[in-house]
Every structure is written in structure tokens, then in C-alpha cells.
Amino acid sequence: MSPTPRVAIVTGAARGIGAATAERLASEGHAVAVVDLKEADAQEVVDRITADGGKAVAVGCDVSDADQVTAAVDTVAxxxxPPAILVNNAGVLRDNLLFKMSPDDWDTVMNVHLRGSFLxxxxxxxxxxxxxWGRIVNLSSSSALGNRGQANYSAAKAGLQGFTKTLAIELGKFGVTCNAIAPGFIETAMTRATAERMGINYDDMKAFKAKEIPVQRVGGPEDIANAVAFFTGEDAGFVSGQVLYVAGGPLD
Structure with missing residues (x-):
């Protein structure tokens, strides 16, 4: 079934998984609102989409701010x-061991990931x-299963899975599905920042991770964008409330 052109919103879309997702949805024929904290950053992705013949607009928005979210969605409409697809991808890291983690570290991560997805x-x-008709996709993480130094991030990503299942129950009768994608190790600026925080060479980290992954490689943003394309497609209307681990192997 060929995709019906719709309006999509992708948050945290100026780079990495968000940018790849915005460009993939545009290639499917959707008009895409590229949302990020700074409109100028989002505009770079919009320029790539429009250069390829797609339709997109850049929208600056702090997803943890209720007034900004309302204004952003109104602008898109x-x-x-009217938006028919929403990909909640915006995220931040404030990694630290529990005894070093500040309340601000906790609140910042919760506000962007959980509050932002809610708003x-x-x-x-x-x-x-x-x-x-609607499709909501929330970006969880394999860190939802627990990860040293990420009590805030892990809790937020696990929370998104419960949020996803609840939205699927509440919104299903309106023709709206909600699913979550939980990436494993994906090569992005965020994972590079994690390597730097740990004092590890990024290429060495990727090589080590690849050996642990059954398919023997780390993931790329396009791997997640492919999964988003499925969940947001016409043929996925009977798939809702699911958490898909895109990690190159099984995770529980």
C-alpha cells in the first residue's frame, strides 16, 4: 500500500536519529515539521528535505515548556x-552515578523525555x-533495562514504555496507534558524548560494542528511521502498544 501523504512532527530532529527520521518520513511523501530547541538548527534538515523535493518547516521549541509546545503544534497545523504523525525523539543526557547525580540532572532528563513526550x-x-487517524512513536532505549550511570535516563526511557502502552489503550478507538522504539547502540553525537564522558576513544567503543552485538555492527540513525517508517505507515494500523528493540539482537 502506497503511503498517504500526511503531516508529521519529529522532535529533536536537528541531528542524529531525529534528522534521519524526518528525512525518511519526507521521502515517504509526508510534510514534516522538523522540531528542535533552536529553529536555526532544524532549518539545516529542512533545507536538505526541500532540496530533495520534499516539504518541511523548521520549528523551534523547548518540548518541556507547555506554552511553547502549544504554540509549536498550532504553527504546524x-x-x-493537522498533524497525523508524531515522533517523540527529543532527548538529553545528564549521566552520572547516583551519588553524584544532582536533582537538576534528574529533572532535566525527566522534563525533556517524559514531560516533553506527554505535552x-x-x-x-x-x-x-x-x-x-494518527500514529505516535516514542523513542525509548535499551537503557530502559538499566545502565550504570544513567539512573535518570533509564528511568525516563522505561517510563516512556508505560506511557506508550497507556496511550495505545486510550487512543486506539480513535484510530490512533502508539508504539515505542528502543534503540541499542546507535552511532550518534549522543553516544560520542557518552564515550567522551567515560574517557574512552569512540572508535574503540564502537568496535567493542560491535563484537557484543549478534549482527556484528553498531546501528545507524537510518536503522531507527526504518522502524519509524513502519510504525507510522498505513499497514501498521493493527500494531499498537508495542516496544520494538532495534539493537542488532535480542534484548529482554
């Missing part, structure tokens, strides 16, 4: 049309339920 989903679902 005015400029592109964006609440704003976008009003359009989806009205039109009886």
Missing part, C-alpha cells in the same frame, strides 16, 4: 495542516482523534 502527545492527539 497552520503551516502544513507533545497531548497537543497532537487533539488533531489525530478529530480526524480518526
Amino acid at each position: 497552520e503551516r502544513l495542516g 507533545m502527545s497531548k497537543a497532537a492527539q487533539a488533531h489525530m482523534t478529530a480526524n480518526k
Whole structure:
């Protein structure tokens, strides 16, 4: 079934997984709102999409700010049309061991990942339920299973899985599905920052991780974008409330 052109919002879309996802959805024929903290950063992705013949707009928004989220979704609806697809990808790291982790480290991660996904989903679902069609995809992580030095991040990513399942239950009767993708090790600026924090050479980290992964390579942003394309597609209407680990092997 060929995709029906719709309006998509991707948060944290100026780089990495978000950018790859925005470009993939644009290639599927969707009009894409590239949302990031700074509009100028998002514009670079928009320029690539439009250069390839796609339709996209850049929107600056702090997803943890309720007023900014409302304004951003209103802007998308005015400029592109009512959003039918939402990918909650925006995220930050404030890694530290528990005894060193500050309340601000905890709050910042929770606010962006969890509060941000809540605010964006609440704003976008009003359009989806009205039109009886919608797709929400939340970016969780393999860190939801626990990861040293990431009590905040792990808790937020695990929380997103419960959030996902609840939205699937609540919104299903309106034709809206909600699923989560939990990436394993993906080569991004965020994982590079993790290596730097740990004082490890990034190439060495990737080589070590690849040996641990059954498919013998680390992931790329496009691997996650491919999964998003499935969940947001016409043929995925009977798939909801699922958590898909995209990690090159099985994870529990």
C-alpha cells in the first residue's frame, strides 16, 4: 500500500536519529515539521528535505515548556495542516552515578523525555482523534533495562514504555496507534558524548560494542528511521502498544 501523504512532527530532529527520521518520513511523501530547541538548527534538515523535493518547516521549541509546545503544534497545523504523525525523539543526557547525580540532572532528563513526550502527545492527539487517524512513536532505549550511570535516563526511557502502552489503550478507538522504539547502540553525537564522558576513544567503543552485538555492527540513525517508517505507515494500523528493540539482537 502506497503511503498517504500526511503531516508529521519529529522532535529533536536537528541531528542524529531525529534528522534521519524526518528525512525518511519526507521521502515517504509526508510534510514534516522538523522540531528542535533552536529553529536555526532544524532549518539545516529542512533545507536538505526541500532540496530533495520534499516539504518541511523548521520549528523551534523547548518540548518541556507547555506554552511553547502549544504554540509549536498550532504553527504546524497552520503551516502544513493537522498533524497525523508524531515522533517523540527529543532527548538529553545528564549521566552520572547516583551519588553524584544532582536533582537538576534528574529533572532535566525527566522534563525533556517524559514531560516533553506527554505535552507533545497531548497537543497532537487533539488533531489525530478529530480526524480518526494518527500514529505516535516514542523513542525509548535499551537503557530502559538499566545502565550504570544513567539512573535518570533509564528511568525516563522505561517510563516512556508505560506511557506508550497507556496511550495505545486510550487512543486506539480513535484510530490512533502508539508504539515505542528502543534503540541499542546507535552511532550518534549522543553516544560520542557518552564515550567522551567515560574517557574512552569512540572508535574503540564502537568496535567493542560491535563484537557484543549478534549482527556484528553498531546501528545507524537510518536503522531507527526504518522502524519509524513502519510504525507510522498505513499497514501498521493493527500494531499498537508495542516496544520494538532495534539493537542488532535480542534484548529482554
